[in-house]
Amino acid sequence: MPTSQANAVAEKFAAVSGDHWIEELDDGSHVLIRPLRAEDRDRERDFLNRLSPVTRRLRFQGEVKVSESLLDHLMNVDYAHSMAFIALVHDDGELREIGVSRYADTGDGRECECAVTIADDWQRLGLDLALMRHLIDVARRNGFEQMVSYDSAADARMRELAGKLGFHAVLNPHDACQVTRCLEL
Secondary structure, three states: OOHHHHHHHHHHOOOOOOOOEEEEOOOOOEEEEEEOOHHHHHHHHHHHHHOOHHHHHHHHOOOOOOOHHHHHHHHOOOOOOEEEEEEEEEEOOEEEEEEEEEEEEOOOOOEEEEEEEEOHHHOOOOHHHHHHHHHHHHHHHOOOOEEEEEEEOOOHHHHHHHHHHOOEEEEEOOEEEEEEEEEEO
């Protein structure tokens, strides 16, 4: 990418404070990735409401209504025991959330559960991989030894992503439709 184009991309995101990264996706587009913040609540709501029913069902393992209690849960990150990164793009002068990755401590301080969700129109561009790499790095730095994900066995995109990241999968012996994916950190 020419230097002037890279500078223009960086200038678009200059107003965003705090730690952030600009990632180039497989199609050459650029997104900003940064930790989720309290002021992202409305963005998170809009993001979830824009997901297709299939994408939302895969993320939440069933039908969910985007409610204030769900948002309370999703926005509750402390950056150590729980973490979330969002991906943002400029859309008509506004920052719009197009992806999120998150983990939460499962209770023992050694294992965290993760999830990643990408807006339907931004899938298959490598954004899920970029978000998860940041998440895995932070989980390691925060002392977690293992990351797990509980997914539908039919979720081909998650199967492909998990394979690229080095997760191994185990079918749930009580539910053949569920798979547990594990990554040693």
